[in-house]
Amino acid sequence: MRDDKRADGSRNGNGYREKREALQSELLADAFGACMEEQLSFIPPEREIARMHVFSERFQNAMEELCRTNGRLKKRELSRREFIFGFNRIAASLLLMLVIGGACVGTYLIAEHGLPGAGRDGSAETAEATEAPEEAQSTGAAEDTAAPEEETAAESMGDAESAATTDAAAQVDPEEAAFAGGTVRLADEQELPAGTGEIRTLVSSPVLDREAESVKITIGNLSEETITYRTDIELQVYLDGAWYVVPGTEEGAAAQEPRTVELEAGMAQDEEILLSGYTLDFEAEKYRAAVNVDGSFFGAEFRFETLEEGLEEALEGTLEGNPDDAGQQALQ
């Protein structure tokens, strides 16, 4: 019977198929509608339910706010809460990284170039250290200073090959990094707050689906005055401890014409970055959207979920496995 129907369908062509699909859609709509009616028939009237349950104060407050603002302030309040948690953690992490990074860089620079103004004395010490390395190693404290001084001495000996290598390394632009098959430029400002007491920026979801076509950024103006922001929001990626600007593709740049938007006091506004306008690496640790609000930059961070990698693999794997078992487990 099934085969007969298939044969009929192919014989009568697309018109028949479309008609059949429409009929089936109608039938499904009727059936599901009827089942909903049945479900509804078991639900007591509002007044009766109201006697069964008194809404909590938390719920009532939240809903009052939602009614008052049609969902807008609600989003902003959530943002504030998330902001406090998120920003404190990020700020603490950044501070720690800066302290450690500063100490490391400082140590490295002193080792490479010596202390500024240490000139001749330093050279003398270096020479001394080179002459008597064993002596220098005899105490722990001396060991720390001897090693970099040895390097300095080696440099001063004028090893041409070594110098050439150092020069070549210096020519590699430290302001650039390799990313997604291209290069990205170091962001001008590394530390960007997600907001202040008066301005908030937040992405719609801190973790994005890899299939996401865009990322939505909410800019909130909690101040008493109108603010302005630029819609050419910069996408930045976090690589090896620093933020880099992800360049947009030509098509992406053409699709999003930059402009300045005024945001009235107490209002929030959503902006979108179309991800199709960028070449991205979903494995990157994190991204952020850098928004220019009244000349100051704010950064709203997000990343791509690793789950979607599994999604793609699972799409292929399902051809072999038993799909329904997995689906059942997922829903039970």
Next chain:
Amino acid sequence: MLLYLSMLDTQEEKDKFTEIYQQYRHFCWYVANQLLGDAHLAEDAVQDAFLALTRHLDKVEDVESPRTRKFLMTIVKSKAVDILRKQHGETSVDELPVEPADPGQDVLDHYITKENYNHLISCILELDEAYRVIFEYKFVHQLQDREIAELLDITPKLVNVRYFRARKKLQQMLEKEVAGRAGR
């Protein structure tokens, strides 16, 4: 965009939203509580549902109509299902598509006939709510995948995956139901 948003955020919209809330809050809570069995989680589902509704008020034409009641029921059920998923920590598994995109395996159409209407009804009544809501959004409320994705806060692709999974489940149930009738 500002102009568009300001148009949406009119006093009329706010009044409409408040009216819907006043009229259906207990109903929504009841529906959510039936699924979740927890009064406070049901409140969360109601809150999520109304938040989703703020972005889709245009789909509500008449606040009093049975259509609106049905639409709210589907939204709140889908939000309750989301809470259940999160509660059981199964989000990641759920997001995995389990259906191969093989139209040859999808023979649900062959069972959707007037003759099988009663079987279809009994299968739908037994169908898990997680599957039902997708069908309801698609067929009863006539929403596009993109619109459903917005309401569920997932990608349209994932909506499609869930729809195919739901189709497959309904197909299996109908196969059994129809085979049972033939056996009798």
